[in-house]
Amino acid sequence: MSFEVKQGLFQLGFTDSHAILGVPLNAEFSDIRKRYTRIARRLHPDTCPFKNPEEKELAKQLLAKLVSPAYNRFSKESERKEYELLLKTLGERVVKEQRNLQVQSDIAKQLLTAANYQQTYETLLEQLAQKQFESPQKVLDVVGEISELNQVYLLRKAAKSGSTVAAPPPASEAKKAEPETPTPAPPPPPKKDSAVEQACNRAEKLMAIQNYAQAILELKDAIRQEPENSRCHGLLGLAYLGQNQPKLATPHIKRALQLNPKQPEALEAKKQLEKATVSKDKKSPQQKPGGGLFGGLFGGKKK
Known part of the structure; x- marks a missing residue:
């Protein structure tokens, strides 16, 4: 189709x-x-x-x-x-x-x-x-x-x-109407994603449906191939937050920002982590499972 x-x-x-x-x-x-x-x-x-x-x-x-x-x-x-x-x-x-x-x-x-x-x-x-x-x-x-x-x-x-x-x-x-100028040649086709980028894309889609466990497996494998990939670390931080595991998320968030201070997923994860810390300090009653970035948007149970 x-x-x-x-x-x-x-x-x-x-x-x-x-x-x-x-x-x-x-x-x-x-x-x-x-x-x-x-x-x-x-x-x-x-x-x-x-x-x-x-x-x-x-x-x-x-x-x-x-x-x-x-x-x-x-x-x-x-x-x-x-x-x-x-x-x-x-x-x-x-x-x-x-x-x-x-x-x-x-x-x-x-x-x-x-x-x-x-x-x-x-x-x-x-x-x-x-x-x-x-x-x-x-x-x-x-x-x-x-x-x-x-x-x-x-x-x-x-x-x-x-x-x-x-x-x-x-x-x-x-x-x-007659064309006033010749049509420029189309841009060259984009380069194919590397295996690591493909893994990141798959992980992002898995996180969108709250399948954090599978996303984490994808990202861990990607990091083994490229340990210094800031996007992998940023996404892994988000995935761990989706599973309500801030202690596991923190080192990956920090590493992503060390490699790239403007890494968008890491910045988003840092923001989510700070919010979670504030909520914990206030001792909010019965936090629901499946929280974090995608959990907050999607609701429901993790898959």
Whole structure:
């Protein structure tokens, strides 16, 4: 099963990972990560609310083939920087090819003429994101609308910086328009993940469904291969916190931050550890099992 979107930035052969996850183009990684865990819970077969077998299968495929690959572009710092660079280049390309790009949705057309484009963009995107995963059959339609919103946002942002911007024509006129500039060659295919990176990605997905034990096994094996991998240590710290084992989590969190003071998973784990320490000091009654980052978001028992 393949998923294809032809609206917005997808028109340019660009995979709009922001649109797939329903987050704004200026979203911080921590917000992207929170959004992903919410989506993962809704689409995963063990936690999704859909009763129809066809809907459950479609939700499962959307998670595996659309949502998780989009999140993986943000979860690794090197790929995130590469993506941000591509997005910047894409903004320049959108301006050059604006007369040939289609805008179909009313919500994107609304952004074209909004007085405060930044506030309007964030408000409209939030409205779309709230309904994005209500029905598996409508996910791609909403992704296309969000990508159109992102396309118009890049146009409005360019106008703010002094570039000349004209409203894209309706879809019927755009098909007749001649291209003003040749289409640049597509970027080279991304490098395949190393075995350690693949293990980290598998562990992250396991943690999203609270399978911390299997995630820990994946990460321990990865650390044996690359003892100085900061992401492995950061994720392992999060996994141990998910099992309510702060003593085991602490050395891995410290090691990750020694190797990379800005390592996102380690910083998140440190924050969770500090919260847990405060809660312990206050002697909160009957802490439920399966806590930690993913447990707090997902609830329920560990698997």
